[in-house]
Amino acid sequence: MLVYIYGIKFEPDYAPVIQTLLDRMVRRGMSLCIFSSFKRFLDGQLILPVHTTFEEDSNFEGAFALFSIGGDGTFLDAATLVGSKKVPILGINTGRLGFLSHVDIQEMDNALEQFVNSEYSIEKRSLIQIQAEGVDFDSFPYAVNEITVSNTARNEMVNLHASINDVFLSNYWADGLIVATPTGSTAYSLSCGGPIVTPNCQNFIVTPISAHNLTARPLIVGDTSTIKLKADTRNGSILISIDSKSYTLDAGCEILLSKAPFELHMILLEGQNFFRTIRKKMGWGIDIRKD
Numbered sequence: 001m002l003v004y005i006y007g008i009k010f011e012p013d014y015a016p017v018i019q020t021l022l023d024r025m026v027r028r029g030m031s032l033c034i035f036s037s038f039k040r041f042l043d044g045q046l047i048l049p050v051h052t053t054f055e056e057d058s059n060f061e062g063a064f065a066l067f068s069i070g071g072d073g074t075f076l077d078a079a080t081l082v083g084s085k086k087v088p089i090l091g092i093n094t095g096r097l098g099f100l101s102h103v104d105i106q107e108m109d110n111a112l113e114q115f116v117n118s119e120y121s122i123e124k125r126s127l128i129q130i131q132a133e134g135v136d137f138d139s140f141p142y143a144v145n146e147i148t149v150s151n152t153a154r155n156e157m158v159n160l161h162a163s164i165n166d167v168f169l170s171n172y173w174a175d176g177l178i179v180a181t182p183t184g185s186t187a188y189s190l191s192c193g194g195p196i197v198t199p200n201c202q203n204f205i206v207t208p209i210s211a212h213n214l215t216a217r218p219l220i221v222g223d224t225s226t227i228k229l230k231a232d233t234r235n236g237s238i239l240i241s242i243d244s245k246s247y248t249l250d251a252g253c254e255i256l257l258s259k260a261p262f263e264l265h266m267i268l269l270e271g272q273n274f275f276r277t278i279r280k281k282m283g284w285g286i287d288i289r290k291d
Contacts, residue, residue, distance in 0.1 A: 003065050007074060129260040150241070164226070228255070231251055
């Protein structure tokens with residue numbers, strides 16, 4: 001069973017548990033292939049078991065799964081590496097909230113037991129594709145969470161003209177506009193007042209950021225829609241954020257957002273589900289009242 005491992009630098013306190021994780025993976029019969037830059041970091045922290053390495057352009061030949069060790073940002077980077085290759089990702093959380101990296105390090109033993117016994121399901125998550133004439137968004141013009149359009153100048157609004165399937169929607173005077181997937185509904189969109197949407201919904205969430213018009217509210221549209229945006233700013237440039245990546249574009253260019261032609265494959269262990277995750281991470285149902 002060949003398992004690829006992706007991660008970034010972590011706090012020294014996590015070194016012993018990461019060491020234990022890797023050792024137990026090998027003892028359970030897994031062959032390890034570690035991301036090269038992560039391996040260089042681990043060399044100074046751990047005694048690594050026998051392994052191979054992979055680079056950003058890996059085709060993940062023979063991969064049974066990819067383990068992402070870190071927070072949700074690390075998981076998003078891992079998704080970029082996998083792309084459309086359908087390699088399932090298991091997120092092991094050494095970060096904070098962990099909506100995507102939802103296996104806490106304390107659950108490591110149980111997680112490995114379930115994984116080797118195939119006691120898990122694969123949940124498919126939709127992505128957003130972005131297109132803009134004359135713009136190269138590298139090799140991965142897709143977002144797992146959201147795509148955000150804002151002003152390159154801090155503290156200045158942007159005027160966004162939005163249409164859906166060539167039908168005019170609105171002009172947004174705002175700090176920016178978020179178009180999120182159901183997966184991204186618990187990320188930036190949520191902090192801007194957007195709704196929580198379950199992952200199996202086939203929707204986009206359009207959420208304005210600090211709109212000048214207080215009646216501009218978040219909107220849910222079907223993900224078969226094509227969203228077209230044009231943005232104007234005083235300084236003539238806009239900032240496009242695709243999950244953790246950012247690009248500067250000329251204001252006035254036409255931006256097309258649509259559903260990506262592939263899906264992300266996430267590993268969900270037995271007993272894990274979206275409602276359990278948000279209940280746990282957001283503290284729902286906990287009585288915090290004092291006697």
